[in-house]
Amino acid sequence: MIEEEVLKRIKPDDVERHKLEKILSNVMDRLKGYEAEVEGSFRKGTWLKGDTDLDVFVFFPKEVGKEYLKEMAIKELVSRFSDYNYTIAYAEHPYLMLDVEGVEVDIVPALKVLSGSEAVTAADRTPFHTRFVTQHLDEKGKDEVRLLKRFLKGIGAYGAEIKVQGFSGYVSELLIIHYETFKNTLAEASKWVPPVKVYFTEPAREFTEPLQIPDPVDPRRNAASAVSMEKLGLFSLASRYYLKEPSMEFFFPKEPHYDKIKGDILLVNVILEENVVEDILWGQVWRNVDKIRNILTERGFRVIDISAWGNNEKLTIAIQLESKDIGKYYLNIGPYFYQWESIDNFVRKNENIWIGRDGRLYSIKERKETDVTEIVKSNLSFKHKFKLELEWVKEVKGDPCLMRFLRKSPPWLK
Amino acid sequence: MIEEEVLKRIKPDDVERHKLEKILSNVMDRLKGYEAEVEGSFRKGTWLKGDTDLDVFVFFPKEVGKEYLKEMAIKELVSRFSDYNYTIAYAEHPYLMLDVEGVEVDIVPALKVLSGSEAVTAADRTPFHTRFVTQHLDEKGKDEVRLLKRFLKGIGAYGAEIKVQGFSGYVSELLIIHYETFKNTLAEASKWVPPVKVYFTEPAREFTEPLQIPDPVDPRRNAASAVSMEKLGLFSLASRYYLKEPSMEFFFPKEPHYDKIKGDILLVNVILEENVVEDILWGQVWRNVDKIRNILTERGFRVIDISAWGNNEKLTIAIQLESKDIGKYYLNIGPYFYQWESIDNFVRKNENIWIGRDGRLYSIKERKETDVTEIVKSNLSFKHKFKLELEWVKEVKGDPCLMRFLRKSPPWLK
Numbered sequence: 001m002i003e004e005e006v007l008k009r010i011k012p013d014d015v016e017r018h019k020l021e022k023i024l025s026n027v028m029d030r031l032k033g034y035e036a037e038v039e040g041s042f043r044k045g046t047w048l049k050g051d052t053d054l055d056v057f058v059f060f061p062k063e064v065g066k067e068y069l070k071e072m073a074i075k076e077l078v079s080r081f082s083d084y085n086y087t088i089a090y091a092e093h094p095y096l097m098l099d100v101e102g103v104e105v106d107i108v109p110a111l112k113v114l115s116g117s118e119a120v121t122a123a124d125r126t127p128f129h130t131r132f133v134t135q136h137l138d139e140k141g142k143d144e145v146r147l148l149k150r151f152l153k154g155i156g157a158y159g160a161e162i163k164v165q166g167f168s169g170y171v172s173e174l175l176i177i178h179y180e181t182f183k184n185t186l187a188e189a190s191k192w193v194p195p196v197k198v199y200f201t202e203p204a205r206e207f208t209e210p211l212q213i214p215d216p217v218d219p220r221r222n223a224a225s226a227v228s229m230e231k232l233g234l235f236s237l238a239s240r241y242y243l244k245e246p247s248m249e250f251f252f253p254k255e256p257h258y259d260k261i262k263g264d265i266l267l268v269n270v271i272l273e274e275n276v277v278e279d280i281l282w283g284q285v286w287r288n289v290d291k292i293r294n295i296l297t298e299r300g301f302r303v304i305d306i307s308a309w310g311n312n313e314k315l316t317i318a319i320q321l322e323s324k325d326i327g328k329y330y331l332n333i334g335p336y337f338y339q340w341e342s343i344d345n346f347v348r349k350n351e352n353i354w355i356g357r358d359g360r361l362y363s364i365k366e367r368k369e370t371d372v373t374e375i376v377k378s379n380l381s382f383k384h385k386f387k388l389e390l391e392w393v394k395e396v397k398g399d400p401c402l403m404r405f406l407r408k409s410p411p412w413l414k
Numbered sequence: 415m416i417e418e419e420v421l422k423r424i425k426p427d428d429v430e431r432h433k434l435e436k437i438l439s440n441v442m443d444r445l446k447g448y449e450a451e452v453e454g455s456f457r458k459g460t461w462l463k464g465d466t467d468l469d470v471f472v473f474f475p476k477e478v479g480k481e482y483l484k485e486m487a488i489k490e491l492v493s494r495f496s497d498y499n500y501t502i503a504y505a506e507h508p509y510l511m512l513d514v515e516g517v518e519v520d521i522v523p524a525l526k527v528l529s530g531s532e533a534v535t536a537a538d539r540t541p542f543h544t545r546f547v548t549q550h551l552d553e554k555g556k557d558e559v560r561l562l563k564r565f566l567k568g569i570g571a572y573g574a575e576i577k578v579q580g581f582s583g584y585v586s587e588l589l590i591i592h593y594e595t596f597k598n599t600l601a602e603a604s605k606w607v608p609p610v611k612v613y614f615t616e617p618a619r620e621f622t623e624p625l626q627i628p629d630p631v632d633p634r635r636n637a638a639s640a641v642s643m644e645k646l647g648l649f650s651l652a653s654r655y656y657l658k659e660p661s662m663e664f665f666f667p668k669e670p671h672y673d674k675i676k677g678d679i680l681l682v683n684v685i686l687e688e689n690v691v692e693d694i695l696w697g698q699v700w701r702n703v704d705k706i707r708n709i710l711t712e713r714g715f716r717v718i719d720i721s722a723w724g725n726n727e728k729l730t731i732a733i734q735l736e737s738k739d740i741g742k743y744y745l746n747i748g749p750y751f752y753q754w755e756s757i758d759n760f761v762r763k764n765e766n767i768w769i770g771r772d773g774r775l776y777s778i779k780e781r782k783e784t785d786v787t788e789i790v791k792s793n794l795s796f797k798h799k800f801k802l803e804l805e806w807v808k809e810v811k812g813d814p815c816l817m818r819f820l821r822k823s824p825p826w827l828k
Contacts, residue, residue: 188455193752194773210773229773233751240754262743262766262778300736302714304745304778305768322714322741329676330719330736337647338607338655347828352676354719354822355651358584359608359624359643364676364718364822408768408778 002145002246003182009252010150011143012049020054023100027056027107035059035112039126040133041169044133046145048153051080053104055084057126059112066111066120073109077130081107091276092122109259116217127168128217136152147182147251148172154251155238155410160226163282167235171224174198174213186239194232198224234410241412249412258407259396263304264324267390267402268317268376276312295379300326300367303407309401317380318405324372324392334361416660417561417596424558426463426565434468437514438686440519441470444494449473453540455541455583458547460559462567467518471540475525480525480534487523490534495521504691506535509664530631542631543584550591561596561665562586568665569652569824574640577696581649585638586626608646614637640693648824653820655826660814663826672821673810677718678738680806681816682731682790687799690726698796703731710791714740714781723815731794732819738786738806 028036040048040055047064060073070093077096078086085099089106096107110123119125137145149172152158160168164383167175178198179185194210201224203214210232211224242250272281285308301323310316332350335342336359343361347353350363369375373390380388396402436451436503447553454469455461474487484507491510492500499513510521524537533539551559562566562585566572574582581589592612593599608624615629624646625638656664699722707720718738724730746764749756750773756773761767764777785788787804794802810816 026764073814138783228771230769230771233769233773235773237751237757262780263741300716302741302745304743305776322744323739325737325739327716327736329718331716337651343651351828352820352822355644355647357642357644359647361651362719366676406766408766413766 002248002251003019005248006147006150006251007142007143008281009251010048010051010146012047014024016049018102018322020052023103023105024054025145027054027098027100027105030057031056031107034346037127037130039108039130040106043130044137045139045142046133046137046169048146048149052149053106054128055106055108057108057110059110059127062111062113062118062120064111066093069109069111069121077107091279095123115296116215117220119218125215125218129215132216133170133177137173140182141176144176144180144185145173146181148176148185150251151182151186151238151242152235154249154253155234155412157235157238157364161282162226162286164231165226165228166226166231167224171213171227173209174200174216178345184242185397186243189236190230190243192236194229196232196411220282238410238412247412256403256407256411257398258403260406261393261396262320262406264372264392265319265392265406266319266321266324266372266376268307268319268380269389269391270310270315270380270382271387271389272312272314272318272382276384278312280381281312281315281384284316287316288380288382291379292319292376295375296321296372299369299375301372302331305405307405309405315377316401318402319372319376320405321372326367326370328370332363332365334363337388367397416662416665419662420564420665422558422559422560424462424465426461430463433515434466434517437517437519438468438470441468441512441514441519445470445472445521451541451544453522453544457544458545458551458552458587459553459556460563460583460587462560462563464759467520469520469522469540471522471524473524473541476525476527476532476534478525480507483523483525483535491521504778505693512564530629531634533632539629539632539635539766543629547584547587547591548631551587553586555590555594557597558594558596559587562590562599563658564665565596565600566649568663568667569648571645571649571652575696576640576693576700578645579640579642580645581638581641585625585627588630588637597657598614601659602629604654604657606646606650606734608643610646622717632682635660651686651825652824661826667825668815669814670821670825671812672817674820675807675810676734676820678735678786678806679820680733680735680738680786680790680792680804682733683803683805684724684729684731684794684796684802685803686726686728686796687801690798692726693791695726695729695796695798700729702794702796706733706790707794709789710735710786713783713789714744715786719819719821723819732791733786734819735786739782740781742784743778743780746777746779748777750774801808 011273024038032230036056039057042052042054074094081098086194087097090096092265098105104111108123113124113385116128149158152167157166159166175185179188196211198213199327200216201214201219206219207222209222209225212222213224214225215221225357235242238250289306289308293303296303303344304320304322306319309319318376334346337355352364356362377388442450450470450472453471456468488502488508490777493514495510501511502508503511506680510516512519522537525534527533527538530539530542565574565628566581566586571580573580589599593602610625612627614630615633617630621636623636623639624643626636627636627638652664668818701722703722707717710717718734720733720738722729722731748760751769760775766778768776770776791802
């Protein structure tokens with residue numbers, strides 16, 4: 001059976017478990033005197049084999065305040081691990097990232113609060129999530145979470161970061177707690193019509209997102225606020241197709257070979273020349289994608305699809321058009337002949353004017369810019385230093401991201 | 415003053431009047447024994463200098479019926495004019511067309527009825543129109559009609575035939591009878607918002623056309639039913655511009671020289687190989703124009719304008735596109751991910767499928783036909799034998815119709 005086979009591949013073995021426990025025990029030793037706690041999927045027992053970070057949260061009194069975490073707390077923590085291989089990373093506030101025997105260990109400073117709803121930063125809420133999940137998931141449930149996570153990864157809907165806008169680990173856990181099994185979660189998801197409401201408790205305010213799961217530890221918050229309509233739909237569609245015909249492709253999709261170029265495809269390679277936090281970068285990437293799509297459409301181009309991939313060093317925005325060639329002139333629709341106030345102005349500003357069969361005035365206008373690369377170059381913007389390289393796709397040399405962009409259909413769909 | 419100058423050019427002189435009267439008197443002599451009557455603009459005194467046919471109607475008892483007019487009546491009439499230069503022409507039913515000293519004299523058989531509302535054919539109604547107009551127009555009024563007719567001719571809105579879909583002579587006369595002067599008619603027309611109602615009497619049924627003038631001799635009929643929204647708008651717009659700045663251009667427009675080709679223009683020359691009545695032909699032409707516009711738009715082309723000109727031997731349909739080049743592939747919009755009933759079918763029929771940011775499924779489709787000339791050739795249809803010659807406009811060799819099509823703006827507008 002598919003799911004058993006998947007579990008065999010994703011359920012960690014004792015060797016891995018012992019190794020991670022030993023690493024953690026060393027790290028915790030270094031944190032003596034602090035109120036430190038292991039969080040994350042390892043603690044909750046829902047991590048996937050060979051695919052986890054370790055999260056250790058260090059709690060400071062609420063009174064020291066958010067600012068203390070950013071400056072002093074980090075310095076304190078660094079002093080405990082100065083002989084480790086470490087870097088300082090940035091999310092909502094900075095944290096310490098250790099590399100221990102190839103395993104990433106994140107040491108995250110947080111404020112100690114009495115309940116999830118008192119959290120000042122997102123990190124303060126984490127121990128309450130950990131508690132809720134460990135209290136509601138038994139061993140069987142943990143495997144169900146693993147299946148769901150692997151499924152979401154396989155279809156490309158896993159991850160709450162802005163780049164993905166999909167399902168977080170916590171949301172995966174909440175879904176299994178709510179629907180009990182992987183199969184049942186898929187059965188429910190296959191029937192979803194947005195807005196989808198998954199309620200442990202009533203929400204403490206109104207949500208607007210397509211997937212609405214009031215956080216059981218803080219019902220003012222939508223635990224699934226990151227999930228976009230696209231990723232919700234992707235999960236729902238994949239659920240239906242999996243239930244119809246289960247296959248390993250959902251969990252471990254093969255990279256398809258696909259090299260048929262349809263339409264004209266412009267690859268915009270953006271080389272970042274400054275260090276940027278991923279979430280900040282991808283916020284900008286998707287805003288640029290929207291902007292480019294709107295501007296090209298407004299200028300008369302027919303956009304088939306725009307997407308982006310890559311990392312914070314080099315990323316690619318791929319723009320697929322029905323055609324990069326467009327007429328120099330276009331039809332301009334004016335007022336009706338009896339809209340006298342607008343007509344003077346229309347006649348003054350236009351040439352080649354006539355009255356159409358519907359009684360409207362029309363004219364022919366000239367497009368100012370018909371070169372897609374120029375339009376893209378002058379409209380892309382990032383808050384960080386970057387360099388652009390643009391190229392029209394002529395042949396496909398096996399880049400899997402480009403091949404996925406060309407093929408579009410997920411392997412499990414068609 | 416402009417209007418006086420125009421009148422000088424369009425008001426017939428005594429030489430012309432005497433010549434036409436002499437022709438008519440000879441024709442009437444030949445019709446002795448019939449109940450014959452002169453109708454038309456000559457009889458009403460509203461014809462333009464050097465620009466008239468003569469209309470003689472011959473009335474048969476109502477009891478002989480419509481069919482008699484088509485067959486026997488024509489034969490009878492022909493026998494009276496067999497030594498004339500004549501042809502048999504066709505409108506609603508056949509009539510005799512004489513060429514007398516370069517003047518066209520139409521001998522039209524009609525049924526004698528007691529009132530306009532009892533008319534069996536349009537011709538039967540004509541004497542009542544003649545009576546109404548002669549009773550309501552004085553000498554001054556006739557000149558006002560002449561100015562209006564010349565104005566309508568100048569702007570291209572004169573003629574109720576299907577080719578033009580504009581204002582008939584009778585509608586011009588009714589407008590002057592209603593609004594009294596040329597200037598006042600323009601002042602009213604410049605304020606028109608469709609549907610425009612010009613009432614001598616209440617209509618005897620509901621009209622749907624943009625200009626509604628219940629025929630005073632038969633109020634079930636809209637005397638202005640031929641006037642299209644386009645020609646109504648053209649007249650209204652021209653009226654406003656004339657009142658702002660009167661000029662001879664409205665009455666006697668100069669043919670502009672214009673040779674700038676914007677977009678891609680396909681000329682479809684249709685050579686008719688059978689004789690076709692103009693109204694029948696132009697009904698087909700405009701249906702073809704609409705069909706070609708719809709099909710090209712549906713196939714993804716951007717149509718700037720389509721028009722047609724010519725006669726029943728050779729006519730030209732001009733198709734102006736933003737570009738004749740179009741991508742081989744296009745974006746196809748599918749159902750939302752939760753419209754399960756439609757999705758199976760969509761997935762089966764499509765390839766390159768993905769879920770968009772709005773939760774809809776999209777795919778890429780291939781255009782079956784991207785050659786405009788092929789699309790046009792396989793979609794044009796006439797009920798008569800014809801031959802096609804298609805050519806993309808590369809240079810303009812001074813054809814005034816083509817130059818007008820290229821320029822579009824009437825000379826009085828811009």
